[in-house]
Amino acid sequence: MLEGILLGLQTAFSVQMLLMVIGGCLIGTFIGMLPGLGPMSIIAIMIPVAISMGDPAAAIILLAGVYYGAIFGGSTSSILLNAPGVAGTVATSFDGYPMAKQGKAGKALTVAAIASFCGGTIGAILLMIFAPALSSVALLFHSAEYFALMIVGLSAIAAFAGTGQVAKALMMTILGLMLGTVGEGTMFSLPRFTMGIMDLQSGLGFVTLAMAMFALPEALFLVLNPAASETGKSEEIKDLRITRTEAKSIAPVIGRQSIQGFFIGVLPGAGATIASFLGYAVERNIASKDEQEKFGKGSIKGLAAPETANNAACTGSFVPLLTLGIPGSGTTAILLGALIALNVTPGPRLMIDEPQIFWAVIISMYIGNFVLLVLNLPLIPYIAKILAVPRNYLIPYILFFTLMGAYIGQNNATELLLLVAFGVCATALRFADYPLAPLLIGFILGGMLEDNFARSMQLYDGVSFIWERPMTLGLLVISVLLVLLPSFRARRARLRSAGVADGD
Amino acid sequence: MTKFNLGRRALMATAVAAISFGSPMFADGHKVLDSIHFLIPGGAGGGWDGTARGTGEALTGAGIVGTASYENMSGGGGGKAIGYLIENADSNHGTLMVNSTPIVIRSLTGVFPHNFRDLTLVSGTIGDYAAIVVGKDSPMNSMADLIAAYDADPAGTAIGGGSVPGGMDHLVAAMVMEAAGKDALGVKYIPYDAGGKAMAALLSGEIKALSTGFSEAVDLAAAGEVKIIGVTADERVAAAADAMTMKEQGIDTSFVNWRGFFGAPGMPADKVAMYQKAIDEMYDTPEWEAVRARNGWVNIHNSGDDFKAFLEAQETVIGDLMKKLGFL
Numbered sequence: 154m155l156e157g158i159l160l161g162l163q164t165a166f167s168v169q170m171l172l173m174v175i176g177g178c179l180i181g182t183f184i185g186m187l188p189g190l191g192p193m194s195i196i197a198i199m200i201p202v203a204i205s206m207g208d209p210a211a212a213i214i215l216l217a218g219v220y221y222g223a224i225f226g227g228s229t230s231s232i233l234l235n236a237p238g239v240a241g242t243v244a245t246s247f248d249g250y251p252m253a254k255q256g257k258a259g260k261a262l263t264v265a266a267i268a269s270f271c272g273g274t275i276g277a278i279l280l281m282i283f284a285p286a287l288s289s290v291a292l293l294f295h296s297a298e299y300f301a302l303m304i305v306g307l308s309a310i311a312a313f314a315g316t317g318q319v320a321k322a323l324m325m326t327i328l329g330l331m332l333g334t335v336g337e338g339t340m341f342s343l344p345r346f347t348m349g350i351m352d353l354q355s356g357l358g359f360v361t362l363a364m365a366m367f368a369l370p371e372a373l374f375l376v377l378n379p380a381a382s383e384t385g386k387s388e389e390i391k392d393l394r395i396t397r398t399e400a401k402s403i404a405p406v407i408g409r410q411s412i413q414g415f416f417i418g419v420l421p422g423a424g425a426t427i428a429s430f431l432g433y434a435v436e437r438n439i440a441s442k443d444e445q446e447k448f449g450k451g452s453i454k455g456l457a458a459p460e461t462a463n464n465a466a467c468t469g470s471f472v473p474l475l476t477l478g479i480p481g482s483g484t485t486a487i488l489l490g491a492l493i494a495l496n497v498t499p500g501p502r503l504m505i506d507e508p509q510i511f512w513a514v515i516i517s518m519y520i521g522n523f524v525l526l527v528l529n530l531p532l533i534p535y536i537a538k539i540l541a542v543p544r545n546y547l548i549p550y551i552l553f554f555t556l557m558g559a560y561i562g563q564n565n566a567t568e569l570l571l572l573v574a575f576g577v578c579a580t581a582l583r584f585a586d587y588p589l590a591p592l593l594i595g596f597i598l599g600g601m602l603e604d605n606f607a608r609s610m611q612l613y614d615g616v617s618f619i620w621e622r623p624m625t626l627g628l629l630v631i632s633v634l635l636v637l638l639p640s641f642r643a644r645r646a647r648l649r650s651a652g653v654a655d656g657d
Numbered sequence: 658m659t660k661f662n663l664g665r666r667a668l669m670a671t672a673v674a675a676i677s678f679g680s681p682m683f684a685d686g687h688k689v690l691d692s693i694h695f696l697i698p699g700g701a702g703g704g705w706d707g708t709a710r711g712t713g714e715a716l717t718g719a720g721i722v723g724t725a726s727y728e729n730m731s732g733g734g735g736g737k738a739i740g741y742l743i744e745n746a747d748s749n750h751g752t753l754m755v756n757s758t759p760i761v762i763r764s765l766t767g768v769f770p771h772n773f774r775d776l777t778l779v780s781g782t783i784g785d786y787a788a789i790v791v792g793k794d795s796p797m798n799s800m801a802d803l804i805a806a807y808d809a810d811p812a813g814t815a816i817g818g819g820s821v822p823g824g825m826d827h828l829v830a831a832m833v834m835e836a837a838g839k840d841a842l843g844v845k846y847i848p849y850d851a852g853g854k855a856m857a858a859l860l861s862g863e864i865k866a867l868s869t870g871f872s873e874a875v876d877l878a879a880a881g882e883v884k885i886i887g888v889t890a891d892e893r894v895a896a897a898a899d900a901m902t903m904k905e906q907g908i909d910t911s912f913v914n915w916r917g918f919f920g921a922p923g924m925p926a927d928k929v930a931m932y933q934k935a936i937d938e939m940y941d942t943p944e945w946e947a948v949r950a951r952n953g954w955v956n957i958h959n960s961g962d963d964f965k966a967f968l969e970a971q972e973t974v975i976g977d978l979m980k981k982l983g984f985l
Binding site for chain 2: 291292293294295296337338339340341343344351352354355421473477478479480485486489493498499500502503565567604608611612614
């Protein structure tokens with residue numbers, strides 16, 4: 154193994170490879186900042202370039218650089234514009250955007266950069282140590298476990314709801330689940346709820362819905378409710394520094410989420426999205442009561458958790474790709490296609506047949522993460538200045554990128570109509586103080602939940618998988634605890650305080 | 658949920674293609690057409706996209722066609738592009754739409770309001786056989802083993818695939834089991850939304866066998882992950898000479914997932930003939946051979962009336978099977 158690592162180091166540290174990583178990271182970061190262009194689309198754009206280079210190691214290093222850059226860039230639009238371009242950065246906007254609104258955009262971007270760096274780097278170390286061993290773990294999960302994992306993800310929604318908002322959050326979740334059923338499901342060959350409209354046949358697009366729930370209402374809200382948006386102070390934007398106490402408070406979060414995120418990422422199909430939601434929920438649940446209050450209102454812990462987790466999960470998703478040849482996500486599926494086109498077949502034999510490629514990829518992950526940090530920290534003040542742009546210029550800019558993001562994702566003008574229609578509804582809901590994040594989470598997880606449930610039902614001819622598979626049962630118990638624990642805690646606290654007040 | 662059909666990507670790819678294939682584009686006498694516009698009913702990066710761009714690359718590279726342009730029109734699982742071509746038939750005489758087996762299946766189920774008879778049939782160009790594979794550690798080594806396992810425990814012998822129930826992978830599994838004398842309805846088919854997830858399910862033991870495309874199966878077998886236990890070709894295919902055909906194993910069935918090109922309804926006969934000539938000449942060029950080999954495609958060429966007869970035969974077979982399975 155050591156020999157392989159040295160070989161990988163030798164390959165990855167050549168001038169050409171370093172240029173590849175730097176180039177890839179830069180391209181990824183800048184394109185990734187545009188909402189609507191996630192890692193998957195950017196990698197697809199870069200594939201012809203990578204393949205034309207002919208050298209598989211250089212190509213995969215370039216693509217891995219683009220991948221990391223895009224994930225990193227994606228969090229920028231979540232934080233600054235509340236416009237998550239990919240599902241994995243939705244949770245980033247929960248606390249990142251409130252921070253930016255409070256004038257702490259620079260700090261938020263710095264926290265995101267550091268959390269991403271740590272998540273990616275710790276993930277890469279775990280990948281190096283565990284990749285060969287973990288390939289079998291990835292296969293322990295059957296459809297039944299994926300179903301249970303989605304339930305855990307959904308039950309974590311309780312964590313996103315503020316006090317007294319649980320009922321509203323649940324309603325929004327169910328609405329999201331319902332929207333997720335539009336179109337042709339995997340399990341049924343007929344379209345559902347499309348009302349005969351052909352454009353709905355493939356279902357609603359994630360980017361469209363994400364823009365409609367987050368970015369568009371934000372812009373409309375700023376127009377309709379100018380007073381609420383005057384809080385940002387431009388001089389604070391330049392303040393990047395994280396205080397010692399802040400660093401201390403996020404260090405354990407980063408440590409935990411790097412590991413948790415990585416292991417969730419290893420499961421094919423779960424990936425960065427689930428990792429970031431669960432990371433957020435777990436950190437919120439174990440935080441102290443005061444800190445819990447801050448979640449959703451600009452807590453740096455709430456920002457660091459999903460950012461660390463989604464980067465660690467992205468690294469984790471390389472485990473099934475490199476060791477089993479199984480792409481766990483759309484992005485890794487595209488990477489797999491690129492590798493095959495370069496005559497490299499990922500699988501159990503890759504490490505033996507072509508160790509220089511296997512290890513060069515892993516080594517390039519360290520370099521990629523490091524390069525990203527070095528490139529981005531000095532750029533943050535300039536990027537953050539976007540928010541110092543006067544509102545009457547900024548709002549059209551947000552609207553433009555929101556609409557463009559939805560259009561280039563699908564190349565279909567109907568998406569624009571859907572975006573505006575949903576955006577107007579979302580704005581109304583926002584004025585009524587309904588949380589919109591649970592809707593989006595329900596939408597994202599709903600499809601996977603249904604598919605895996607239906608598959609398990611078919612495989613077991615009923616619901617017996619729930620008690621026949623211990624891991625499924627275990628995950629379901631965890632989800633029940635996730636739902637009950639906060640309300641139990643709140644109830645106990647209420648009883649206690651009521652008891653004191655009544656004097657009995 | 659992660660369906661990204663990217664116009665921008667298409668643009669970039671076209672730009673790259675234009676740069677890299679611009680140079681050998683000298684007119685060397687056998688130019689048949691000035692230009693072709695390809696309509697792709699799905700997003701960039703998919704099977705249809707690869708077929709259209711690969712064909713365009715070979716045609717322009719060999720100098721048969723001057724320039725090729727591409728348009729991705731996703732929506733309705735491909736139905737939107739078909740509708741567009743029919744509604745705007747008069748202005749689309751310079752357009753070829755790529756399509757494949759699903760146009761037959763989805764027209765039968767009524768998901769598409771149109772079928773291939775509403776279009777001008779130009780030519781079927783390539784195809785891919787289907788294959789049944791099992792994990793490398795599976796005790797099964799042939800279709801006979803799979804059928805024995807099915808007889809012993811029908812409910813426990815689930816076969817997975819990457820298409821919806823009633824889709825191609827399901828139909829192949831059902832077709833094979835029926836040809837082996839079993840009840841196609843009894844086959845437990847488990848659908849996955851992507852090939853990678855179906856693969857993971859096969860390796861984890863959730864499903865016992867996987868119905869998939871032959872070229873994908875060859876890649877997986879090369880990686881040492883799976884054993885191919887049956888191919889739906891009439892004869893063994895060179896890309897995996899060890900893999901037995903269904904027919905060799907006494908299962909009298911064959912299946913080709915074809916891909917080909919269609920024109921707008923009412924396309925003038927001389928235009929159709931020119932497109933067919935261009936595609937005809939393409940097969941003998943080294944440029945096509947390079948594209949074909951790179952993608953692992955099998956040349957299955959049916960032009961004009963042959964194409965029509967082929968599609969009608971496939972429609973009958975698939976239609977009968979779908980009726981039996983209860984999808985029609």
